[in-house]
Amino acid sequence: MKKSPILAVRGLRASVAEAGVEILKGVELEIGAGEIHAIMGPNGSGKSTLAKVIAGHPGYxxxxxxxxxxxxxxxxxxxxxxxxxxxxxxxxxxxxxPGVSIANFLRSALQARLEDGEELDLFDFQDLLTGCMGLLGMDPSFAQRAVNDGLSGGEKKQSEILQMAVLKPALAVLDETDSGLDIDALKVVAAGVNALREENPEMSVLLITHYQRILDHVQPDAVHVMVNGRIVESGGPEVALELEAQGYEEYRRTHAA
Amino acid sequence: MSGGIAVGGGAGVAEVGEVAAVGRGGDPAWLRARRDEAWELYEATPFPSTRSEEWRYTDVERLLPLGDLEKRPIGSKWSGELPERLRRVLASDGEGAGRVVEMDGRVVSARLDPGVATAGVVLSSLADAACSSDPVVRELLATQAVTASDGKFPALNAALWSDGVFVHVPRGVKVELPIRLSRWVSRPHTPTFTRVLIVAEERSRIAFEDEILSPDFESATLASTAIEIFARRGARVRYVSLQRMGRRGCHLASQRTIAERDSSVDTLNIALGGSVDRVDLNARLVGQGASSEMLGLYFGEDGQHFDFNTSQDHVAPHAHSDLLYKGALDGRARGIFRGIIRVHEGAQRTDAYQTNRNLLLSDHAVATSLPNLEIEADDVRCSHGATVGQLDSEALFYLMSRGLERGQAERLVVRGFLGEVLSRLGRSVVADKVMRTIEAKLVR
Structure with a gap:
């Protein structure tokens, strides 16, 4: 039986602010609690725009x-x-x-969730942070580094996963988190996502990716193909494998603008 | 001109001496002569106008109505309690090697750690040291660093200075903790002229923190300071100026540092308060292997006007200077940075850098940045750069996407931006104090 959806996207149309170019042209998507959905698509299909519109990027x-x-x-x-x-x-x-440590940043983010006058307990926070870093197999000194400043590409993505672990969202949107990572870094990130899901099975994940390879390490419940601002095919993990074999050409031809 | 000099108007030489020597039993002859000469130069020097490149953005006559300033006997002793705000600052500053309190242009107390005093370090009222004709003061006061021929205001200061601080660190003596000067300016409409002379002998070490505070004023009130720093061979000097004056406080600082062979003179200028702050800083690297780190930090709001005019003079070869000035400007604040690296003929293997970065927090704030190079040697490494930017909308979105509300996200970005300068200092009383002041500005 399908769980009631955590995320329901209906008829979503969106454009680049100011330029007015329409990118999303009626997106339909539903994600249940604890499900992992992957959205795949060629460059310019609008998959990253969908992630940004969900998060509220001012550019769209x-x-x-x-x-x-x-x-x-x-x-x-x-x-x-x-x-x-x-x-x-x-x-x-x-x-x-620059100049803001990951630990301080996360503390501010958690503090922002509290009512006015409520103070985040520093010991609780430290425990939470240490616990999350342990879960992700990270060195405790990492949290003292500045937010993304001077971090390598892989470390930046790890920092994103750490933030996700601490903030415990209902819906995690991974916007091409796998891009630009070598296979070892990709495995680290995928292991982090899996560890968090184990810890928090109710967390839903929307995984935006250009490549099939991350899906070898994070098993999706559903895969959607996005072309030209619409989801044109949905199915199980087999969709990703078909894509891997055929490429996006077929979809591009049938769903041209 | 009855009984008043009305600074900028034109006072008689006789009155000059009267102002400065009040309560001090008169200057020695050499000092009187030096003041007279300075006054003559002051009178002979035209008032800086915005037609000159150096004063183009700071209209002194408009911003500082100097002609209206009254002459008052600025030498009279402070009586009664210290103001509450100053007492809080003194209490929170923590341990130091020495402490000087200057009220309305007069030193009221100068204390030095007994251990440091035993090592031969001198910390004294500059007026006292000059009146007793200390040979070092006599040799170096306004003769080589900030002299009357440097311009209209250095001349005025050299003629009228009432007091200040003299620090002399003997050879090889390393003073670990900073000596702190806390200045308080209280009299509206009354100019004060003070000086600091620091002489660090060979291989000695000293840190000096110079803070100026005042209440808010009804009308423009000038505090003029001249800072002279000499680092002899292998000496290390750190000088920090922290300006946290109240509204309509105007700070005019002339600073010159002279670094001899293998010495270092590091400076940090912080402007947070006041209405107008103009700092002229000249770092002279006169000995091989000398180095100067020059940091600056400013945060302007409302109509605050900050003008930094810096120069890095590489006279000797193999010297290093690195300048970083960063400022955030909100409201209708104005920030000006004009900096020049001058590599003199023969100063080969110079390493000199200059960076000014500005962050505009409002559409009405203005930053002007004019970095410059003048190179007369061929084997040098120099770079300069300037940026004026607004809060990065991508950074704000990133922080907000983690749950921080807009104002908080903005504060975090500003704190990080300015924090880069403070992080070069390491953990210190100054860094904490500056961060607290910035926080208070950010939540307003």
């Missing part, structure tokens, strides 16, 4: 439809309110924030 404007997380329309919310509601996006290009 939703022109129609809705994105509901546990019934609440995310499109009405600011990015920080979406995070509070349970959305987490792991960035394809995590932004460098």
């Amino acid at each position: 404007e939703a022109d129609g439809g809705h994105v509901r997380l546990r019934g609440e329309n995310l499109l009405d919310l600011e990015p920080d309110e979406r995070a509070q509601a349970g959305v987490f996006m792991a960035f394809q290009y995590p932004v460098e924030i």
Whole structure:
């Protein structure tokens, strides 16, 4: 029996703010609690835009439809309110924030969830952080480094997974987290995602990727193919394998703009 | 001109001496002569106008109505309690090797750690040291570093200075903890002129922290300072200036550091308060292997106006200088940075860097950055760069996507931006104090 969806995307249309170029042209998607969905697609298909519109990136404007997380329309919310509601996006290009340590940043993020006047207990926070780093097999000194500043590509992605572990979202959106990683770094990231799912089986994951290879390490419940701003095919893990064999050409021809 | 000099108006030489020597029983003859000469230069030097490149962005006559300033006997002793704010600062500063308190241009106390004093370090009121004709003061006061011929305001300061601090560190003496100077300016509309002279002999070490504070004023009030620093062979000197004056406080600082062979003179200028702050800093590297790290940090809001004019003079070969000035500007604040690296003829193997970065937090704030190079040697490594940017919307989105609300995300970015300068200092009382002041500005 299908669980009631955590995320329901209906008729979502979105364009680049200011330029007005439409990128998403009516996206339909539903993700149940604890499910892992992968969205694959060629460059320019709009898969990354979908991730950014869900998280509330100011560079995109939703022109129609809705994105509901546990019934609440995310499109009405600011990015920080979406995070509070349970959305987490792991960035394809995590932004460098020099002078701010990962630990301090995460503490501020957790503090922001509390009511005015409530103070985050520092010992609880330290325990949580240490626990998460242990779960991901990370060196405790990592949290003292500046947010993404001076980190390698692989370390940046690990830092994203660590943030995800600490913030415990209802929906984790991984925006091409696998891009630019060598196979060892990819395995580390995939192991992190799997460890978090084990810890928190209710967490749903939307995994945006260009390549099949991450799906060898993170087993999806469903795979969708996105072409030209729409989801054109959905199915089980076999869809990814077919794509791997055929490439995107076939889809491109049948779903040209 | 009855009984008043009305600075900028034109006072008689006789009055000059009267102002400076109040309560001090008169200057020795050499000092009187030096003041007279400075006054003559002051009168002969035209008022800086915005037509000159160096003062193009700071209209002194408009921003500092100097002609209106009254002459008051700035030498009179401070009586009564120290102001609450100053007492809090003194209490929170923690341990140091020495402490000087200067009230309205006069030193009211100068204390030195007994162990440091035993090692031969001198810390004294500059007026006292000059009046007793200390040979080092006599040789170096306003003669080689900040001299009356440097410009209108250095001349005025050299003529009218009332007091300040003299620090002399003997050969080989390493003073680990900083000596702190806390200045308080209280009289509205009354200029103060003070000086600091630091002489670090061969292989000695000293750190000096110079903080200036004041209440908010009803009308523009000037504090003029001249800072002279000499680092002899192999000496290490660190100088920090922290300006946290109140509204309508105007700070004009002339600083010159002279680094001899294998010595280092590191400076940090922090401007947070006041309405107008103009700093002229000249680092002279006169000996081989000398080095200077020059840091600056400013955070302006409302109509605050900060103008930094720096120069790195590489006179000797194989010397190193590295300048980093960073500022955030909110409201209608204005920030100006003009810096020049001058590599003199023969200063081969110079290593000199200069970076100014500005972060604009409002559409009405303005930053002007003018880095410059003048190179007369052929085997050098020099670079300069300047940026003026706004809060990065991608960074804000990143932080907000983790649940931080916009204001908080902005604060984090600003803190990180300015924190780069403070992190070069390491953990220190100054860094904590500056961060607290910045936090307070950010939540307003």
